[in-house]
Amino acid sequence: QVQLVDSGGGVVQPGGSLRLSCAASEFSFTTCGMHWVRQAPGRGLEWVTVIWADGRHKFYADSVRGRFTISRDDSKNTLFLQMSSLRDDDTAMYYCVKERAPFDGFDIWGRGTKVTVSS
Amino acid sequence: QSALTQPPSASGSPGQSVTISCTGTSSDVGGYNYVSWYQQHPGKAPKLMIYEVNKRPSGVPDRFSGSKSDNTASLTVSGLQAEDEADYYCSSYAGNNNWVFGTGTTVTIL
Numbered sequence: 001q002v003q004l005v006d007s008g009g010g011v012v013q014p015g016g017s018l019r020l021s022c023a024a025s026e027f028s029f030t031t032c033g034m035h036w037v038r039q040a041p042g043r044g045l046e047w048v049t050v051i052w053a054d055g056r057h058k059f060y061a062d063s064v065r066g067r068f069t070i071s072r073d074d075s076k077n078t079l080f081l082q083m084s085s086l087r088d089d090d091t092a093m094y095y096c097v098k099e100r101a102p103f104d105g106f107d108i109w110g111r112g113t114k115v116t117v118s119s
Numbered sequence: 120q121s122a123l124t125q126p127p128s129a130s131g132s133p134g135q136s137v138t139i140s141c142t143g144t145s146s147d148v149g150g151y152n153y154v155s156w157y158q159q160h161p162g163k164a165p166k167l168m169i170y171e172v173n174k175r176p177s178g179v180p181d182r183f184s185g186s187k188s189d190n191t192a193s194l195t196v197s198g199l200q201a202e203d204e205a206d207y208y209c210s211s212y213a214g215n216n217n218w219v220f221g222t223g224t225t226v227t228i229l
Contacts, residue, residue: 035218044122045157045165045208047218059216062120095164103212105155105170112164 002026002108004079006096009113016086016117022079022096022110029077033099035106036070036081038092038115048094049081052102064090086117120213123148123221130227131199139224141192141209147219149190153212156185156194160205168207169194196226204228 008020020036036048049060049070058070069082079096096110124142131137141148141156148154154172157165167176169185172192182197192211196203209221 037220044223045210045220047210047220050216050218057216061217100167100170100176103151103153105153105167105210106157106165107167107170107176109164109166 004096004098004108004110006094006110006113009094009115011116011118012086013119014087014117017082017084018086018115020081020083020094020096020113020115022081024077024079024098027098027108030074033102034070034072034079035097035099036079037095037097037106037109038090039095039112040089040092043092046092050099051079083115086115088117091115091117120147120217120219123209123211123219125207125209125221125224127222128225128227130229131196132229133199133201135199136195136197137199137226138193138195139207139209139226141194141211141221143190143192143211143219145190147211147213148187148192148209150214151212152187154185154187154192155210156183156192157208157210158203158205159208165208199228201228 006022035050051070067085071080093112097106098108100107156169159165173185213219
């Protein structure tokens with residue numbers, strides 16, 4: 001079954017760090033661009049970051065650039081999101097997402113992992 | 120990058136149709152044919168319903184259709200059913216490896 005299982009969320013204090021993981025199965029992970037999308041409580045979806053299949057090209061939303069780092073381990077079919085200098089407005093459900101094709105829509109979504117930034 | 124504009128809500132009776140608009144700019148919706156639509160039920164992850172403006176993934180009913188004119192994309196749900204009650208989001212590629220989502224529309228079945 002094609003799926004993404006995201007994990008690593010939790011409660012962290014402002015200024016703290018957290019690392020999210022996403023395990024992919026039953027599709028060719030190594031050939032796919034992968035994204036993180038987040039959704040604050042009661043709010044809409046916000047695109048966060050993308051990593052190309054080559055693992056070298058990475059791009060970020062203005063709101064997280066310089067604080068978040070996306071990476072991938074193709075040997076383990078796993079996507080990561082290292083988050084640092086966390087702020088209250090980073091509180092959200094974070095979804096690991098597979099793109100259908102370069103620049104195209106997002107066809108496979110993880111169930112999400114919840115991140116709460118609070119003192 | 121500003122969010123794409125959607126109406127907050129839309130509604131229709133079972134069997135009727137509802138159309139949701141998604142307005143952007145020439146830098147996103149109007150500039151690329153990479154507009155997609157997502158359905159999200161409460162507490163669930165979004166589900167891809169339409170990609171590349173008007174294409175349906177396997178398994179999505181043909182009651183769902185998409186279109187685009189200039190800077191505005193639209194999603195039409197025909198023959199409304201109870202299970203179509205959900206939040207719907209549009210999304211567009213916005214150039215320079217950026218993507219933008221719409222503000223979201225809650226569809227209610229009357």
